[in-house]
Amino acid sequence: MAQALRAEPRPELDGVSVSIRDLSLAYGAVEVLGDLNLDVNEGEFLVLLGASGCGKSTLLNCIAGLQPATKGQIFISGQNVTWAEPSERGIGMVFQSYALYPQMTVEGNLSFGLKNARVPRDEIARRIARAASTLQLEPLLKRKPAALSGGQRQRVAIGRALVRDVDVFLFDEPLSNLDAKLRAELRVELKRLHQNLGNTMIYVTHDQIEAMTLADRIAIMRGGKIQQLATPDDIYRRPANLYVAGFIGSPPMNLLPGRLEGNIFHGPLVADVTGYDFTTRPRGGEAVLGIRPEHVRTGEAAAALPIRAQARVEVVEPMGADTLVWTRLGDTPFRVRLDGEDRVRADQMLSIGFDPASLSLFDAATETRI
Amino acid sequence: MAQALRAEPRPELDGVSVSIRDLSLAYGAVEVLGDLNLDVNEGEFLVLLGASGCGKSTLLNCIAGLQPATKGQIFISGQNVTWAEPSERGIGMVFQSYALYPQMTVEGNLSFGLKNARVPRDEIARRIARAASTLQLEPLLKRKPAALSGGQRQRVAIGRALVRDVDVFLFDEPLSNLDAKLRAELRVELKRLHQNLGNTMIYVTHDQIEAMTLADRIAIMRGGKIQQLATPDDIYRRPANLYVAGFIGSPPMNLLPGRLEGNIFHGPLVADVTGYDFTTRPRGGEAVLGIRPEHVRTGEAAAALPIRAQARVEVVEPMGADTLVWTRLGDTPFRVRLDGEDRVRADQMLSIGFDPASLSLFDAATETRI
Amino acid sequence: MPGPLRAGSFPLTGGTLMARSGPPIRLLQNWPAKLAAAPMILTALVVFIGCSLWTVVHSFTNSRLLPRLDFVGLAQYERLWSTPRWQVSIENLAIYGICALVLTLAIGFLLAVLLDQKIRFEDGFRTIILFPYALSFIVTGVVWQWILNPDFGLQHIVRGMGFSGFSFDPLNDPNLVILALLAAGIWQGAGLTTVIMLAGLRGIDEDVWKASRVDGIPAWKTYLFIILPMMKPVFATCVVLISAGIIKLYDLVVALTRGGPGIASEVPAKYVYDYMFGNQNLGQGFAASTMMLAAVLAIIIPFALFRMGRKRHV
Amino acid sequence: ADLEVTHWWTSGGEAAAVQELARIFEEQTEHSWVDGAIAGSGSTARPIMVSRIIGGDPMGATQFNHGLQAQELVEAGLMQDLTEVAEANGWRDTINPVSLLDACTFEGRVYCAPLNIHSPQWMWTSLSAFEKAGVEPATTWEELKAAAPALREAGILPLAQGMQGWQTALLLYGMISGIGGADFYNQVFAERDEEALNSDTLKNIFAEYAIARNLASGGNLSDWNMATNRIIEGTAAAQVMGDWAQGEFALAGKTAGTDYGCHIGLGGEPVIATGGDAIYFPVNSDAAVTEAQRALAQVILSEEAQVAFNAAKGSLPVRGDIDLASVNECTQAGLETLKAGNTIPTIDLVMSSDSRGQIEDLTAEFFGSDLSAEDAHARFVQIVQSEM
Amino acid sequence: MSDAAYPAAAAAPPRSAAPRGRLLDGPAGLVPTRRLSGKRIMIYGGLLIFSAYYLLPLWVMVMTSLKGMPEIRMGNIFAPPVEITFEPWVKAWSSACTGLNCDGLSRGFWNSVAIVIPATILSIAVAAVNGYALVNWRFRGSEVFFTILIFGAFIPYQVMIYPIVIILREIGLMGSVWGLVLVHVVFGMPIITLLFRNYFSSLPPELFKAARVDGAGFWGIFLRVLVPMSLPIFTVAVILQVTGIWNDFLFGVIYTRPESYPMTVQLNNIVNSVQGVREYNVNMAATLLTGLVPLTIYFLSGKLFVRGIAAGAVKG
Numbered sequence A, B: 001m002a003q004a005l006r007a008e009p010r011p012e013l014d015g016v017s018v019s020i021r022d023l024s025l026a027y028g029a030v031e032v033l034g035d036l037n038l039d040v041n042e043g044e045f046l047v048l049l050g051a052s053g054c055g056k057s058t059l060l061n062c063i064a065g066l067q068p069a070t071k072g073q074i075f076i077s078g079q080n081v082t083w084a085e086p087s088e089r090g091i092g093m094v095f096q097s098y099a100l101y102p103q104m105t106v107e108g109n110l111s112f113g114l115k116n117a118r119v120p121r122d123e124i125a126r127r128i129a130r131a132a133s134t135l136q137l138e139p140l141l142k143r144k145p146a147a148l149s150g151g152q153r154q155r156v157a158i159g160r161a162l163v164r165d166v167d168v169f170l171f172d173e174p175l176s177n178l179d180a181k182l183r184a185e186l187r188v189e190l191k192r193l194h195q196n197l198g199n200t201m202i203y204v205t206h207d208q209i210e211a212m213t214l215a216d217r218i219a220i221m222r223g224g225k226i227q228q229l230a231t232p233d234d235i236y237r238r239p240a241n242l243y244v245a246g247f248i249g250s251p252p253m254n255l256l257p258g259r260l261e262g263n264i265f266h267g268p269l270v271a272d273v274t275g276y277d278f279t280t281r282p283r284g285g286e287a288v289l290g291i292r293p294e295h296v297r298t299g300e301a302a303a304a305l306p307i308r309a310q311a312r313v314e315v316v317e318p319m320g321a322d323t324l325v326w327t328r329l330g331d332t333p334f335r336v337r338l339d340g341e342d343r344v345r346a347d348q349m350l351s352i353g354f355d356p357a358s359l360s361l362f363d364a365a366t367e368t369r370i
Numbered sequence C: 001m002p003g004p005l006r007a008g009s010f011p012l013t014g015g016t017l018m019a020r021s022g023p024p025i026r027l028l029q030n031w032p033a034k035l036a037a038a039p040m041i042l043t044a045l046v047v048f049i050g051c052s053l054w055t056v057v058h059s060f061t062n063s064r065l066l067p068r069l070d071f072v073g074l075a076q077y078e079r080l081w082s083t084p085r086w087q088v089s090i091e092n093l094a095i096y097g098i099c100a101l102v103l104t105l106a107i108g109f110l111l112a113v114l115l116d117q118k119i120r121f122e123d124g125f126r127t128i129i130l131f132p133y134a135l136s137f138i139v140t141g142v143v144w145q146w147i148l149n150p151d152f153g154l155q156h157i158v159r160g161m162g163f164s165g166f167s168f169d170p171l172n173d174p175n176l177v178i179l180a181l182l183a184a185g186i187w188q189g190a191g192l193t194t195v196i197m198l199a200g201l202r203g204i205d206e207d208v209w210k211a212s213r214v215d216g217i218p219a220w221k222t223y224l225f226i227i228l229p230m231m232k233p234v235f236a237t238c239v240v241l242i243s244a245g246i247i248k249l250y251d252l253v254v255a256l257t258r259g260g261p262g263i264a265s266e267v268p269a270k271y272v273y274d275y276m277f278g279n280q281n282l283g284q285g286f287a288a289s290t291m292m293l294a295a296v297l298a299i300i301i302p303f304a305l306f307r308m309g310r311k312r313h314v
Numbered sequence D: 001a002d003l004e005v006t007h008w009w010t011s012g013g014e015a016a017a018v019q020e021l022a023r024i025f026e027e028q029t030e031h032s033w034v035d036g037a038i039a040g041s042g043s044t045a046r047p048i049m050v051s052r053i054i055g056g057d058p059m060g061a062t063q064f065n066h067g068l069q070a071q072e073l074v075e076a077g078l079m080q081d082l083t084e085v086a087e088a089n090g091w092r093d094t095i096n097p098v099s100l101l102d103a104c105t106f107e108g109r110v111y112c113a114p115l116n117i118h119s120p121q122w123m124w125t126s127l128s129a130f131e132k133a134g135v136e137p138a139t140t141w142e143e144l145k146a147a148a149p150a151l152r153e154a155g156i157l158p159l160a161q162g163m164q165g166w167q168t169a170l171l172l173y174g175m176i177s178g179i180g181g182a183d184f185y186n187q188v189f190a191e192r193d194e195e196a197l198n199s200d201t202l203k204n205i206f207a208e209y210a211i212a213r214n215l216a217s218g219g220n221l222s223d224w225n226m227a228t229n230r231i232i233e234g235t236a237a238a239q240v241m242g243d244w245a246q247g248e249f250a251l252a253g254k255t256a257g258t259d260y261g262c263h264i265g266l267g268g269e270p271v272i273a274t275g276g277d278a279i280y281f282p283v284n285s286d287a288a289v290t291e292a293q294r295a296l297a298q299v300i301l302s303e304e305a306q307v308a309f310n311a312a313k314g315s316l317p318v319r320g321d322i323d324l325a326s327v328n329e330c331t332q333a334g335l336e337t338l339k340a341g342n343t344i345p346t347i348d349l350v351m352s353s354d355s356r357g358q359i360e361d362l363t364a365e366f367f368g369s370d371l372s373a374e375d376a377h378a379r380f381v382q383i384v385q386s387e388m
Numbered sequence E: 001m002s003d004a005a006y007p008a009a010a011a012a013p014p015r016s017a018a019p020r021g022r023l024l025d026g027p028a029g030l031v032p033t034r035r036l037s038g039k040r041i042m043i044y045g046g047l048l049i050f051s052a053y054y055l056l057p058l059w060v061m062v063m064t065s066l067k068g069m070p071e072i073r074m075g076n077i078f079a080p081p082v083e084i085t086f087e088p089w090v091k092a093w094s095s096a097c098t099g100l101n102c103d104g105l106s107r108g109f110w111n112s113v114a115i116v117i118p119a120t121i122l123s124i125a126v127a128a129v130n131g132y133a134l135v136n137w138r139f140r141g142s143e144v145f146f147t148i149l150i151f152g153a154f155i156p157y158q159v160m161i162y163p164i165v166i167i168l169r170e171i172g173l174m175g176s177v178w179g180l181v182l183v184h185v186v187f188g189m190p191i192i193t194l195l196f197r198n199y200f201s202s203l204p205p206e207l208f209k210a211a212r213v214d215g216a217g218f219w220g221i222f223l224r225v226l227v228p229m230s231l232p233i234f235t236v237a238v239i240l241q242v243t244g245i246w247n248d249f250l251f252g253v254i255y256t257r258p259e260s261y262p263m264t265v266q267l268n269n270i271v272n273s274v275q276g277v278r279e280y281n282v283n284m285a286a287t288l289l290t291g292l293v294p295l296t297i298y299f300l301s302g303k304l305f306v307r308g309i310a311a312g313a314v315k316g
């Protein structure tokens, strides 16, 4: 077996930076990852997105070699690294809690790994200088982490990954500990960094805005399994199943239960879905109709659309740039997102309408898209 | 002294539920609150919004009587409660960390305070039943907090305030420990609760979405002082100073430094601001022009607007319902928010434009709105 | 290319990416950790398990001055349990143990609560309460012997104040001698408990306090009904520390009372020691220590199982 | 060579005696004495000695009460064979009673050097105390009992009794040999005769023992020398203690006959128990140390050392051929008894440490509680009978 | 968008309530503190009573040690000395006798120092590595060994004395200072390992992971990342071990020779070698002298100890 595993770089892995084959991991009897397969292309920014506890960090730790897998194989840059030490895998990693070495200066933090690898001193200096300039850390090099702000700490943590000169970066919720404003800024910095470096990046988050804005592709995980792996746009517009549909989007997609008969959906409202882009041959039966709050039009704009209804406004949430209106269709709460300029009051009646092209339909039993 | 506490309601406080007069608080030499004045009307939902450490919690604790003030007075429902015990002030309070009594059941948590106040047993039962039904806690009454989810715990904490049958509720970041989805749900529940009960609520948060959606009025605090006290709409559209302008809105307002000469603004772009609703008589001099990313139009829509420019797209952040585009005017980063359907690519040129009516102008020296 | 075994045992060798290409060998996985933990493993196996087993085995022999494998069945145990001194020792340990545990916890908690009231000189008070912990039992014994000395100490003083009928001589009164042990034991040990409890109190979420103040609950009730139950883990730590000390109670008895008057303050550990060395009946001493071991296991195993079980279920 | 000697002779008289021995040893040989005193008592010191011997780190010489205590160490071959020294110096001829040498002999070989004879059964009285109470100084147990009420009246403790097990047991042995007589003592301890054990004599002795408990009540004493000190001060009337108490009297500058009285046994026929201390020499690998060991063994039985040591300690020499003209009347009385052959074996020679320990526990319990004389007797019989 | 959508500034609610905000009559400012005094009296009263209980023995020790024997016999152990004498201290330090050795505690002091230093360093080093391996490098059975170790904390020492004599004999350390050091390492291990384990498990595991990604090995992570940030727990461990080892009597007396007896053994010897009257003043002075080292450490370390305990002990 050892022979087989020690094979030369494989042609089938060309262009694939990280490849995960049939990876399983269990803590005792609890299976956390189950037969997971994933290929990350070279230079790709892949985001692992999912609710807390779905196994994102565990998967990332497996890739990094910090958590031995129960079963399966991991290839990085064409090498089988399933049993390699973390430092030998050609990865850099950034953690949510920064994990800076508190008693070392910023410079010490950046150079620790290189010193361990016995990189020559001038090479270390060169790499630190480069990382520091990329991340604007120059004025901080002599400080200790305690004397840095959250954003600065995270930049140092990224720098620590950067100096390792590796092909693959792993991020585990790097921005979660920062406040909203800083998070938005660092997000853009990260995006720029990726554009400049072109490395493969695997990024764990449970913040969908981060996922949507950063990712080339998003893998949505649930219970240790990947639910959908696609571009942000695809995931947003064509969620593969009910879980993804409900998970992505804030406010989330409105989901109306009902029956599909031919092209007619009977539920809290009756809708002719002609024009919907079916994935499979449509079958009649229990179905769920999903429509994003921002795809619902109101007032005059609604009148022109094929699917229409009237609803009473229950709660109005002004959010500045836009306003979220809570109504109800039948018993199902129904959210509508309006422009911030629109004025609606609680208790008023609202005409709403939407286009079949912008909705999603799911099989109620299998929960998958139809 | 006890006499003074029991004074008659004062006519000048009619319609005012909580009144704070010249309140100061210092920890040793550090002044945390400085001569603060604030009137909260009966039935009003007031949100205290500000960055971490600005004194929001401290102010709330002063109102609750948990933190004795160094100077000043506090009136609740017309009574001077400056020296009163927290439990005598007619307030209920909800904390970020829930602060449930862990070894008591939900029912015990709800009733412990009432039992202490020697409320008759059937009255206790009645109030618990009412609070439980309002918050849908009935199935949880016999459980202990450890067996509840975060959202359920926070509902119990709210219930504990509810059963006290008080006029004023104080919330200290009650939703901060919850995940985004739950936060959005509980936010709506809170809003409904306020609509139904009509109590006065004072709510501390650093999440501007919460502030915008919940508040009747928002008080923006900074360094122990109130920067602006106004409706969410006002704060969003007419920020009183640069701090508020930068603080509110996500992504934040674009702020362009320049000079105002007559009605012409010279900065990274030259803009004729005729049509801007000046607060004060416009004076020439250093000024800052602010425009929210969502008020910037692009392409054809921009062409019709009085202020126009061309900018190169640096980064595109798709966020589902909308897309954030980072450009640059002169040296200043400039954000534009587009609809999610719009397609832009990095490096393309973008024509942008906006209306003088939707911008804000600030004096660069005093940082206040002009 | 190194063979799989060497590659497994030296994970840091080889090229950056070609270090290890076969599955590692189980026993050699993590080898530096295992090597570093060798002292612990040896201690656990050789000293704690090995010595205990050695003792248990020899408790079935009639070893006298030197250990001998001359088995006599349960004879030592039969004799042990028919010895009045052993019964008295067990009784004393039970009484002392329960009282010391309860009192130390109660005093520790009370003092921690008092220290937690944002008082001035907290450091000073804390140091005063903690300092006896720095002293050896020999010292503690000598001092309390002196204070309780009927001719010079407390009794003498009180009598000197005019209460000539006053009599308090616990060191020579078989019924009161436990009190002397308790006074000295708690004097020495409660400080650490106080410090741990204080740390526990400080670790409790401030908001709980605020909530109870808003609810109008008096401070003592908050401590009793809310804070106390929240301190369960801290109490567990204290109970472990205190009871480990109680079971081993020996030095204090020797220094303070020598088991007297008569055999009124004998404890099991002293029985073991005296029989093993004074009376040169190792077998009997081993039987007694095996009983102590059994008692410890009887207390600890359910506790450990309970904790493990809880961990698994969460 | 340096010879480390461990012992538990730390009280005033004892230390003075050791001092003498060490001085003579260093004077007469080229070796030096390294003192390894361990305070407390035998039960503190013995485990330390035993564990060092079996731990392979033996001291040069060590004190043991001779008898069964060290027998197993000898059996295990851990003790130096002194037969040559003994034969060369004619120990068998000089040591009196010769049973002391027998106690050192195992399978015909000699393994220890007897140092002194302890006679535990003495009653020491404070003449000034009796004077204060206005009664004749007691010379027997019966007289002490009779004088007790008057002594109590005068605020004097009739019997100073340390509450430690070995002291309470010592009183019991004294009563058995003193009241029951030498033969009875032998029947009880040496022969473990069923009849004697269940005899009225023994029951009666236990009744007397209970009376002793009453006479001692209120004393609150633990260490034996604290009790002796009460006699010296005159705040207690009598103490039953071994001859080593004389060392304390001497140290306090008291003289026999004028300040204190000494009475062998408790008033009956004077018999003396011949036990005592012996020095053992653990086997070691250093030839120089072995040399020093032999030298010390020789010194111990030298005339000079016997005189100096025993005079300081107040005990009796083990050599019958020494003329102790200078000794006081108490020692004289002891010597005479010894000469007359009125001896009984000490308890260490007839009972194992184990049984002795149990008896000590029993008597300590008896003194520290209100255990009845009958129960104590019953348990005593049981302990003695279970002796193998 | 017309101006009408934006209410004029004047129509907006007052920007701050200042115009209405003058103080009204009634209570203002700080709560008067007098109301709390009853409670404060109880708190301080309680603390003072306990302090008396704790300090009394110390007081008695110091006072007694400064009196001459005649004064002690006359009287009140609590009374301060009429005539202060340092004789007992001098005697206890340099001339109190045990058997033939009349050099007081001075020799034992240096013996204790010679034992405490290596034993403390070694036992803490071993325990710290144990704690580290237990938290960060779990291997099969590591928890089992740890559990056994904790059981060991409960086993009465007497049970171990004999077998350890045999073990020490077999490895040839019986009677040497290193044998005693080994014994202290073994018996200090359970509690100190527990402390370190708790402390290390309270550190973020990411730190450890980051160091592994950085290529640091078992010792590299321990020495260069974890140890430098473990000052509080090392302080606690040092204090516990120094005092524990300093105060040890049983092991000191059994596993060493007289010439290297620690101070406590000599204290016991002095206290129990009664020569005529008990010299209480010398005993007390000796007692204080013996306690001086650990007491100083406690008085000096103060907060550090408490902080370390909080870091290492509170989490069960």
Ligand SMILES: Nc1ncnc2c1ncn2[C@@H]1O[C@H](COP(=O)(O)OP(=O)(O)OP(=O)(O)O)[C@@H](O)[C@H]1O
Pocket: A027, A030, A032, A050, A051, A052, A053, A054, A055, A056, A057, A058, A059, A206
């Ligand atoms: N050491 C462990 N032992 C047992 N179960 C574990 C362990 N570590 C993690 N788990 C479980 O594995 C699952 C996945 O954990 P993981 O940390 O990967 O989740 P995550 O997706 O990163 O969540 P989060 O967003 O909260 O970080 C969880 O259910 C968790 O309870």
Ligand SMILES: Nc1ncnc2c1ncn2[C@@H]1O[C@H](COP(=O)(O)OP(=O)(O)OP(=O)(O)O)[C@@H](O)[C@H]1O
Pocket: B027, B030, B032, B050, B051, B052, B053, B054, B055, B056, B057, B058, B059, B206
């Ligand atoms: N006990 C205290 N002693 C000294 N300073 C304090 C104390 N409590 C709070 N402060 C300081 O007072 C200021 C205000 O604190 P406060 O808790 O009110 O902030 P906040 O606005 O609630 O912040 P956050 O959003 O982080 O909760 C902070 O600068 C804080 O450092």
Ligand SMILES: [Mg+2]
Pocket: A056, A057, A058, A172
């Ligand atoms: Mg995670």
Ligand SMILES: [Mg+2]
Pocket: B056, B057, B058, B172
């Ligand atoms: Mg706060």
